[in-house]
Amino acid sequence: MRTTAFHLVTRKETPQDAEIVSHQLMIRAGLIRKLGAGLYTWSPLGMRVLQKVENIIREEMNAAGALEMLMPAVQPKELWEETGRIADFGGQLLAIQDRAERDYFFGPTHEEVITDFVRNEINSYKQLPINFYQIQTKFRDEIRPRFGVMRSREFIMKDAYSFHLDTESLEQTYQVMKQAYSNIIKRIGLDFRCVLADSGAIGGSGSQEFHVIADSGEDAIMYSDQGEYAANLEKCEAVSLIDNRNTAEQDVKKVHTPEVKTIEAVSDFLKVESTQTIKTLLVAGVDGPVALVVRGDHNLNEVKANNLACVASPLRMLNDDEIKQVAGCDAGSIGVKDLNCHIVVDRTVANMNDFVCGANETDYHLTGMNWDRDAVYQAVEDIRDAQVGDPSPDGVGVLKVARGIEVGHIFQLGSKYSKAMNAVVLNEQGKSQAMEMGCYGMGVTRMVAAAIEQNHDDKGIIWPANIAPFGVAILPMNYQKSERVKRAADDLYEALQAQGIEVILDDRKVRPGFMMSDFELLGVPHQVIIGDRSLDENNIEYRSRINMASEKISRDTIESFLMEKIQA
Ligand code: ATP
Ligand code: MG
Numbered sequence: 001m002r003t004t005a006f007h008l009v010t011r012k013e014t015p016q017d018a019e020i021v022s023h024q025l026m027i028r029a030g031l032i033r034k035l036g037a038g039l040y041t042w043s044p045l046g047m048r049v050l051q052k053v054e055n056i057i058r059e060e061m062n063a064a065g066a067l068e069m070l071m072p073a074v075q076p077k078e079l080w081e082e083t084g085r086i087a088d089f090g091g092q093l094l095a096i097q098d099r100a101e102r103d104y105f106f107g108p109t110h111e112e113v114i115t116d117f118v119r120n121e122i123n124s125y126k127q128l129p130i131n132f133y134q135i136q137t138k139f140r141d142e143i144r145p146r147f148g149v150m151r152s153r154e155f156i157m158k159d160a161y162s163f164h165l166d167t168e169s170l171e172q173t174y175q176v177m178k179q180a181y182s183n184i185i186k187r188i189g190l191d192f193r194c195v196l197a198d199s200g201a202i203g204g205s206g207s208q209e210f211h212v213i214a215d216s217g218e219d220a221i222m223y224s225d226q227g228e229y230a231a232n233l234e235k236c237e238a239v240s241l242i243d244n245r246n247t248a249e250q251d252v253k254k255v256h257t258p259e260v261k262t263i264e265a266v267s268d269f270l271k272v273e274s275t276q277t278i279k280t281l282l283v284a285g286v287d288g289p290v291a292l293v294v295r296g297d298h299n300l301n302e303v304k305a306n307n308l309a310c311v312a313s314p315l316r317m318l319n320d321d322e323i324k325q326v327a328g329c330d331a332g333s334i335g336v337k338d339l340n341c342h343i344v345v346d347r348t349v350a351n352m353n354d355f356v357c358g359a360n361e362t363d364y365h366l367t368g369m370n371w372d373r374d375a376v377y378q379a380v381e382d383i384r385d386a387q388v389g390d391p392s393p394d395g396v397g398v399l400k401v402a403r404g405i406e407v408g409h410i411f412q413l414g415s416k417y418s419k420a421m422n423a424v425v426l427n428e429q430g431k432s433q434a435m436e437m438g439c440y441g442m443g444v445t446r447m448v449a450a451a452i453e454q455n456h457d458d459k460g461i462i463w464p465a466n467i468a469p470f471g472v473a474i475l476p477m478n479y480q481k482s483e484r485v486k487r488a489a490d491d492l493y494e495a496l497q498a499q500g501i502e503v504i505l506d507d508r509k510v511r512p513g514f515m516m517s518d519f520e521l522l523g524v525p526h527q528v529i530i531g532d533r534s535l536d537e538n539n540i541e542y543r544s545r546i547n548m549a550s551e552k553i554s555r556d557t558i559e560s561f562l563m564e565k566i567q568a
Contacts, residue, residue, distance in 0.1 A: 001470070002493075003506045007044050010518050020216045022452035023148035025461050029521050031448070038145025038153030045522075046448070048469035050156070053447050054135055056187045056466065057158050064180040066131040066160050071113045073137055077103035079112040083420045090314075092140045094153075106139040111417050111439060114161040118435070119423035125165045128425065128435070129173055133160035135444060149445040150405070150453075151218075156444040164436040165427060167414070174206075174412050177440045181210050181408050188447065189464030190454055193404065195221055196231035198303050199411060207411040210442075211404025212450040221404040222386050227396030231386075232404075234303040237393035238386040241295075242351035250354045250368030252337070257365045261332030263296040266365060270356060277356040278349055278369075280334040282318040282326055285310050285342060289318060289326045293336060293345040293377070295352065298384040305383050310342055333358035335366055336375040343377040350380040405450040408442040461523030462545050470504040471566055472496055473524040477512045477531035488540070488555065489530050495559050501566060520545070526565055528558065 009030045018024040026032045031046030042050055058068065074096065080086050086093065094106040107113065114132060122128070135158045145153050160177065164170040178194065185192045190212045197209040209232055211221055220233035231237070260269045267274045277296030282289050283305065290310050294300050306315040320331060326341055327334045335358035336343060349355075350371070359366045369375060390399045415434040417423070424432045448467070455462045463469070474496075476489035489505060496503040504524065506515050512531075519527055529541040529550075539552040542561065553561050 001502075001504045003504060003508050006504070008518070008522075009043075010521055018148065020147050020150070020453065021456055022150065022216075022449040025452055025456060025521070026148055026449065029461060029523070032149060034148075038142060038151075040149055040152060040154075040445075042445075045469055049448050049463070049467050050444065052467040052469075053188060053444055053451075054156075054158075057135065057184050057442060057444065060180045060184045060187070061133050061158070061160065063183075064131075064176050066133045066162075066177075066180075068134065069132050070134050070136060071107075071110050071117070073107050073139070074104050075107045075110075075113055077105060079116055079421075080105060083112055083417060085112070092142065094139045094141050108138055108140040109157075109441070110134070110136075110159055111161065111413070111437075112421070115417045115421045115423050115437070118161075118163055119418075119421060122163065122423075122435075123425055125425050125427050125433075129162060129164045129169045131160055131162035131173055131177075131438075133158060133440075147216075148449060150449040152445065155446065158442040158444055160440040162438040162440075163418075163423075164438070165425065165433070167412075167436055170412055170414075170436040170438050174410060174438050177410050177438070178208065181410065181440070181442065184442070185210060185212070185407065187466055188451060189466055190451055192407070193221060193223065193230050193402070195223070195404070196235050197409060198232065198235045198307070207409060209404075209406050210408035210410075212407050212447075212454055213402055214405050214450065214453040215403050216453055217403035217405040219404045219406055221402045222388075222399045223402065224392035224394065224397040225400050226398075227392055227394055229392045229394040229396065231393075232406075233385055233401075234301065236386040236399070238298075238301070238347070238382050238384045239391055239393055240347035240351055241390065242348055245351040245371070246353045248353055248368075248370035248373055250370075252369055252374050253367045254359055254361075255365050255367060256363060257333075258363045260363070260365070261330075266356060267296065270365070270367065272356055272367075276352075276354070278336070278352065280327075280336055280339070280358060282323055282334060282341070284312040284316045284318065286312050287342070289322070289341045291334075291336065291339055291341050291343045292383055293343060293349050294384045295346065295348050296356075298346065298348070298387070301383055301385045304381075308344065308381060308383070310344065310379075327358075327360045329358065329360050329362045329364075333360065333362050333364060335360050335369075336377070337366060337369065339375070342379075343375075344379045344381050344383065345377045346384045347380055347382055348384070350377070405446070405453060406443070407447050407450050408440070410440045411438060413437040413439055456523075459517070459548075460521035463523045463525060465525050465566070468502075468523065468525050470502045470524045472501055472503040472526045472528065472562060473519050473522075474503060474505040475512075475515050475519060475527060475529045476506065477529065479507050480509050482532050484535055485530055485532060488535060492528065492530070492540070492558060496562065499559075499563060501562070520548070526562060528562070 032040040162173045222236040223230040274296040418435040493505045
């Protein structure tokens with residue numbers, strides 16, 4: 001490709017709404033352009049990268065035995081009524097009507113559509129197992145679209161759905177998909193981790209996420225410093241930090257604590273460690289309000305709380321009026337003594353003694369509180385965020401944290417959708433049976449942003465070789481005027497093209513400095529600079545985008561030198 005025959009429009013300024021590096025660089029390099037909130041156009045340059053990612057995904061999915069297909073983006077509302085998922089997806093669903101005022105959604109995911117396809121196509125166990133996939137556009141009306149294509153509203157996902165006669169077969173395909181996902185991200189060239197995950201609105205039993213490790217990642221990944229354990233913070237089990245509850249030593253005392261509202265203020269005021277205090281949070285329950293209690297220095301884990309059977313979903317904190325009704329005080333003074341509602345305590349809290357809590361009277365706290373003697377709880381659950389330094393739940397080492405970008409999520413759904421939509425097969429005994437199902441999502445557009453987030457420097461993008469828009473950039477100095485430079489550049493360009501290398505020759509009439517900084521920004525892995533001065537010595541200058549170190553290579557060997565670099 002010659003730049004004059006291509007579309008290359010770079011920008012110096014960083015767009016104002018671009019908070020993270022990948023978003024900034026994608027705009028500056030001209031990979032994407034914003035159309036509206038969460039809506040982006042992919043330029044021909046961006047498309048070259050996107051297609052490489054797609055092709056790697058496609059090859060690995062095919063190799064894993066999945067079958068490519070394509071489903072419509074627009075889905076009839078009735079399908080979503082069958083599974084009752086409209087409420088789960090809430091505001092993320094983009095509703096549309098046709099001219100006859102029939103209702104549709106622009107698909108955020110395709111469990112309903114594939115299950116409808118399968119219930120009509122598959123009726124015998126002999127057709128199982130089977131795994132379908134597509135690479136297709138989704139729409140989710142995200143509350144806060146941000147970070148460019150990292151969290152956009154319209155995006156491309158690879159979604160696969162497998163169907164099975166039994167859970168054993170599901171488990172097998174799940175493992176095959178897990179391996180395929182690892183292969184894909186390795187081939188793309190990114191550092192990643194596979195972690196235990198919460199199943200969220202998709203539902204089902206087991207699930208794991210694939211995270212590209214990057215400081216700007218929205219997710220916290222907890223992992224053992226010594227063992228194999230790794231989980232999304234949303235899911236990471238938090239163990240009790242106190243092995244056995246000690247016996248009560250203090251009596252309950254009521255203390256006047258005016259204007260002391262936060263845990264920090266309480267522990268300052270009372271001169272106790274925050275680990276000696278508890279936080280009582282009131283939320284809406286399925287059967288009246290529920291109190292969720294964590295240690296003062298711990299955070300409530302909203303995903304775990306939302307998953308409790310007694311808690312109404314989606315999780316909702318009671319407002320000040322409701323708190324007054326239930327506890328008789330302001331939010332800052334709620335406590336567990338004589339609190340008339342269902343009380344769920346965290347594992348650590350259940351083992352605390354002589355603790356401090358609100359007195360259920362505005363501006364008062366209680367010290368010397370002890371379970372059984374002064375208050376009772378109805379249940380002990382894991383409801384807090386695990387913290388760095390906690391023992392790893394598998395007993396090996398302690399937890400550390402890394403930031404991750406979720407690029408993939410694999411689920412064992414079981415029969416949730418097949419039962420709801422009556423997707424059944426006849427088994428070997430001729431009896432009708434609901435199919436077991438798995439689903440496997442991967443963010444294709446997000447993967448490109450994640451790759452940049454992990455591979456850049458202050459000058460621009462450093463593409464991993466397998467997804468670079470071009471393998472080699474030829475940057476001639478004075479191409480327009482020096483016949484010798486032009487010939488050397490054209491010769492190398494043709495030679496590399498004949499070898500099947502994706503090469504871009506910058507034949508624009510621009511200043512050398514401008515050209516160099518453009519290609520630093522664009523991140524082409526191998527760059528050759530051709531100028532009269534080096535040609536005098538029969539040399540060509542080579543620079544690797546990784547470290548920008550420049551080497552002089554003889555004109556006679558430059559082609560084989562580049563071939564070797566590319567194949568390395
Ligand atoms: P997140 O927690 O980031 O919102 P999710 O759990 O909603 O993701 P899934 O429903 O599992 O995501 O979708 C599969 C994949 O699609 C995700 O792993 C992610 O890579 C991608 N994806 C999801 N939402 C978006 C989005 N708004 N923009 C770009 N990619 C997305
Ligand atoms: Mg989401």
